Amino acid sequence: MKIGIFTPRTLVPMHPRLAAFTEYFREKGFSYDLVPAQKHFLFSRLNWKSLFFFDDYSVLKNRKKIKDYDMILINDLKYLPIARFGKDLKKPVIYETIDNNVSLRAYSLRKKIPFTGLFMNRITSHFSSKEIDYAMNCCERIIVNSKALQEYFSNKADLVYYYSPFEDTGIHNDSNNKPGILYLGEFSEEKGAEDVLKLRENMKIPLFIFGNVRSEIIRNSIVKNRDVKHFGKLDLTDLTIRIRGLSEKYFLLGASFIKPVHQSYATQEANKDIDYLSLGIPIIGNHRKPTEEKIMSGCGVFAEDEPGLKRLLTDAEFRKELSANCHQYYLRHYTKKNFQECLERVFGKYVK
Numbered sequence: 001m002k003i004g005i006f007t008p009r010t011l012v013p014m015h016p017r018l019a020a021f022t023e024y025f026r027e028k029g030f031s032y033d034l035v036p037a038q039k040h041f042l043f044s045r046l047n048w049k050s051l052f053f054f055d056d057y058s059v060l061k062n063r064k065k066i067k068d069y070d071m072i073l074i075n076d077l078k079y080l081p082i083a084r085f086g087k088d089l090k091k092p093v094i095y096e097t098i099d100n101n102v103s104l105r106a107y108s109l110r111k112k113i114p115f116t117g118l119f120m121n122r123i124t125s126h127f128s129s130k131e132i133d134y135a136m137n138c139c140e141r142i143i144v145n146s147k148a149l150q151e152y153f154s155n156k157a158d159l160v161y162y163y164s165p166f167e168d169t170g171i172h173n174d175s176n177n178k179p180g181i182l183y184l185g186e187f188s189e190e191k192g193a194e195d196v197l198k199l200r201e202n203m204k205i206p207l208f209i210f211g212n213v214r215s216e217i218i219r220n221s222i223v224k225n226r227d228v229k230h231f232g233k234l235d236l237t238d239l240t241i242r243i244r245g246l247s248e249k250y251f252l253l254g255a256s257f258i259k260p261v262h263q264s265y266a267t268q269e270a271n272k273d274i275d276y277l278s279l280g281i282p283i284i285g286n287h288r289k290p291t292e293e294k295i296m297s298g299c300g301v302f303a304e305d306e307p308g309l310k311r312l313l314t315d316a317e318f319r320k321e322l323s324a325n326c327h328q329y330y331l332r333h334y335t336k337k338n339f340q341e342c343l344e345r346v347f348g349k350y351v352k
Contacts, residue, residue, distance in 0.1 A: 001350055003032040004069035006062065008055055008078040011036055013235050016165050016271065017098060017145070018075060020336075024343050030350075033069070035062055037078065051116075053105050053127045054081050066091060071350060074139070077101035077131060083138035094346065095135045096143040098162070100152060102128045103263035141346050146290065148267035160342040162271055163334050164278035169240050171247050173280040175320035179313055180250030181207040182243070182281060184272040186214075187230075190265065192257025192286065193218050199255060199284060199303055200228065203313065207255075208246055210239055243279070251319050253312060256285035257303070277330035282312070282322040298325040 003025060009015050011034060014022075025032050038044075038061040046057045055078040063085045066072060072086040072093045078101075086093040106124045110117045135142050135153060142157035144150050150157050181200055187193045187209050197218075200207040209230045213219050222228045231242060246252060254276030260266030269290050276283050283300030285291040295301065300322060301308030311318040 001030045001070050002068070003030055003071045003073055004035055004065060005032055005073045005075055006035045006079040006082055007075035008037040008058065009076060013233075016236070017162055019165075020163065020339060021073070021075075021096075021343070024340055024347075027340075028347070030347075032073075035065060038062065050127075051105075051109060051123065053102065053130075054078055056081070059085075077105070080131060080134045083134050087138040092350070093139045094141045094143065095139040097149065098145045099268055100149060100262075100264035102131055104265075107262040107264075143346060146267060146269045158342065158346050160339060160346070161334050162269060162274050163336045163339040164271075164275045164330070165236050166240065166243070166275055166278045167330075167336055169244070169279075171240075171244050171279055173247055173252055173323050175251055175316045175323060177247075177249060177251040179203070179205050179253055179319070180246065181205060181255050181284070182246070182252040182276070183207065183209045183211065183255045184275055185211045185270075187211050187218060188213075188215060189218070190259050190261050192255075192259055195257040195286070195303065196255045197221060197225075197228070199257075200225075203309060205313070206250070208242075210234060210242065247279075251323075252279070252281045254281040254283045254285075254300070256283050256288075256291050258286075258288055258291070260288055274330070274334050277326045277334065280323040280326050282319070282326060284309070284312075294329060297329055298322065299329050300326075 007018060009018060022032060037055050037058040040057060044057045047055055049056055059079065059082045063082055066086050066089055069091065072091050074080055074083055074093065074095045076097060080095060083093045083095065102124055106120055110120055116123065132153065142153050143160050144153065144157045145160060145162050150159050183196055185191065207228045212233050213222065213230060222230050234242065254272065256270055256273050258265050258270055266288060273283060273291055273294055277299060283291065283295055284303055285295060285300060286303060301312065
């Protein structure tokens with residue numbers, strides 16, 4: 001079995017979820033090729049035909065490669081139109097998506113070209129219908145990572161939760177250490193950067209940021225504050241080393257303040273939340289539904305809960321209790337074992 005993985009995502013570093021898929025394929029003896037997006041200074045403008053919701057140029061450029069594979073895995077919305085070519089060649093096609101990419105792209109388009117907001121409901125409805133049509137009629141299976149996306153595809157998708165690459169690192173979040181705040185991922189306005197900085201100021205403890213900071217205003221806020229350390233986006237090995245070092249000095253608290261600025265951000269599972277849980281790191285966050293569910297289950301406190309925040313600062317037993325809750329919640333929902341069992345239900349029938 002040879003799989004063609006058509007992905008618009010960057011391969012260096014590889015997205016953790018895509019890396020988890022490729023690890024599973026290797027363990028099962030599947031061979032695979034990663035087929036990245038194609039770029040051309042002129043012909044990539046073809047993508048304006050679909051307002052860049054789809055990568056039409058890459059689809060046309062790479063459609064002939066389909067014949068070389070026994071199965072096609074489409075990773076993300078931009079490559080989805082290639083599914084119809086796979087169906088025409090009677091290849092099994094599987095679509096995997098971890099975001100409501102139509103709402104994500106619509107939000108980005110409206111920011112770049114404000115007047116498109118006048119037509120955004122029609123644009124969103126059109127491309128949402130296209131995504132569902134391609135997925136339902138050209139793909140054998142659909143894989144998602146959240147209940148919201150499962151509902152989006154009329155409960156006909158396979159729910160495969162993310163698992164954290166920190167699961168087996170053995171990092172211990174020691175409740176006897178002094179608290180510090182950890183932030184993983186893109187540090188932006190939409191991801192709640194201002195709320196995280198405000199939290200740090202209120203709690204008066206250090207903040208450690210691992211992720212890109214593109215906003216000049218936010219970068220300046222970080223540079224001016226000696227209690228905020230920004231390490232940038234690191235590969236998994238370096239990131240693990242850094243977190244291990246911090247855990248020897250601090251009891252880490254995970255900040256999660258994604259703003260529901262569009263449907264995807266409002267409903268998607270946040271990888272950072274799952275990474276925090278795997279490390280026994282309690283979450284301090286907002287009431288965005290997936291984060292709220294974890295905090296309500298005893299895995300953290302809400303940002304406005306002043307008594308809870310005070311206990312995190314002063315009560316080692318409370319910190320220990322929340323950390324244990326995080327581990328247990330992770331074990332129930334997000335382990336590598338659960339992930340691979342779910343993939344087995346999708347891909348198992350293709351094992352020769």
